[in-house]
Amino acid sequence: MTAADSEPQPLPTVCRTAVWTAEMRADESLAPNPCAIDPWAAEFVTAAGPQGPPPGDAEARAFLHAGVAVRTRYFDDYLIEAVRGGCPQVVLLGAGLDTRAFRLPWPERVDVFEVDLPDLLDFKNRVVAGRVPASARRVTVAADLREAWADALTASGFDPARRTAWLCEGLLAYLEPDEADAVVRTMGEHSPPGSRVGVETATSQGRLSCLRSCRDALSADGAPWRWSLRDPGPWWAERGWRMEQPDPASLPYAAERLAPYLPLLREAGDTGGWLLTGTRCGSG
Numbered sequence: 001m002t003a004a005d006s007e008p009q010p011l012p013t014v015c016r017t018a019v020w021t022a023e024m025r026a027d028e029s030l031a032p033n034p035c036a037i038d039p040w041a042a043e044f045v046t047a048a049g050p051q052g053p054p055p056g057d058a059e060a061r062a063f064l065h066a067g068v069a070v071r072t073r074y075f076d077d078y079l080i081e082a083v084r085g086g087c088p089q090v091v092l093l094g095a096g097l098d099t100r101a102f103r104l105p106w107p108e109r110v111d112v113f114e115v116d117l118p119d120l121l122d123f124k125n126r127v128v129a130g131r132v133p134a135s136a137r138r139v140t141v142a143a144d145l146r147e148a149w150a151d152a153l154t155a156s157g158f159d160p161a162r163r164t165a166w167l168c169e170g171l172l173a174y175l176e177p178d179e180a181d182a183v184v185r186t187m188g189e190h191s192p193p194g195s196r197v198g199v200e201t202a203t204s205q206g207r208l209s210c211l212r213s214c215r216d217a218l219s220a221d222g223a224p225w226r227w228s229l230r231d232p233g234p235w236w237a238e239r240g241w242r243m244e245q246p247d248p249a250s251l252p253y254a255a256e257r258l259a260p261y262l263p264l265l266r267e268a269g270d271t272g273g274w275l276l277t278g279t280r281c282g283s284g
C-alpha cells in the first residue's frame with residue numbers, strides 16, 4: 001500500500017454534505033443543552049480529513065447548525081415512535097453519516113437500511129468497521145436514488161410487505177423535482193398502509209437571504225439545491241401520504257434555537273412544512 005492509498009480521498013460534493021452535517025452534529029454534541037448527542041460524528045469528521053470548509057459564511061453556517069440540531073432530534077423522536085407504533089424496519093434514504101442504527105434506544109429489534117451513494121457508504125463502512133449496533137440489524141445499500149433503487153433494497157432483505165418507517169433527511173433538495181417525485185412514488189409502492197415517513201422539505205431556503213452564500217457555494221461546487229415545495233401537505237396527499245406539519249418553533253427543544261431565525265423565515269414567506277411526518281393511507 002502506498003502513502004497515497006491511506007490518505008483520505010476527497011468525496012464528491014454531494015457526499016461531502018454528509019461530512020459537513022456530521023461536523024454540525026459533532027459540534028452540537030458538545031453544546032450546552034444539545035438537541036441530540038452523536039458520539040460517532042467527530043470520528044467521521046476526523047476520518048474524512050480535510051474536505052474543505054462547509055459552504056457558506058458564518059451566518060449561513062449558524063443557521064444550518066441550528067436546523068441540523070433541531071431536525072436530528074425531531075427525526076430521532078419520530079423513528080422511535082414509528083417503531084413503537086408497529087414499523088419493524090427503517091429505511092434511511094440518503095443516510096449519509098447517520099448513526100441512528102447505533103445510537104437510538106430502539107424499543108425492539110429493528111432492521112435499519114441505509115441507502116446512499118457507493119462512495120459515501122464505502123467511507124462510512126471503513127470508519128464503523130467491526131462495530132455492531134446493540135439492538136438493530138444495520139444493512140447498507142449502495143444505490144443512486146436518481147436511478148431504479150428498490151430492487152437493490154429488496155435484495156438486501158427489505159420486505160415491502162412489512163410496515164416501514166422511511167426517512168428522507170437532508171436528501172430531496174439535492175434531487176431534480178422529477179427525481180424527488182420518483183423517489184416518493186417508489187417509497188409509496190413499497191409501503192403497506194400504516195407505514196410512516198419523515199421528511200425534510202425545503203420550503204423557503206431558496207429565498208432565505210441568510211443562506212445565499214451557502215446556496216451559491218453548493219451550486220458552484222456542483223451540488224445545488226434543486227427541489228423545494230411551497231405547500232408540502234397536498235403534494236404528499238396526492239402521492240398517498242397523510243402528513244402532519246408541526247410548527248418546529250413550538251417544539252420544546254427547538255423554540256430557543258430557532259427564535260433568532262423566525263423573522264428571517266417570515267421575511268422569506270416561509271409557509272411551514274420544513275419538517276414533516278406522515279402515514280401511508282389505506283386500510284390494511
Ligand SMILES: C[S@@+](CC[C@H](N)C(=O)[O-])C[C@H]1O[C@@H](n2cnc3c(N)ncnc32)[C@H](O)[C@@H]1O
Nearest residue numbers: 015017018094095096116117144145146169170
Ligand atoms: C446533506 S447529506 C444528509 C445525510 C443524512 N441524511 C443526514 O441528515 O445526516 C445528503 C446525503 O444524500 C446523499 N445523496 C445525495 N444524492 C443522492 C443520490 N442521488 N443517491 C443516493 N444518495 C444521495 C449524499 O451522498 C449525502 O449522504
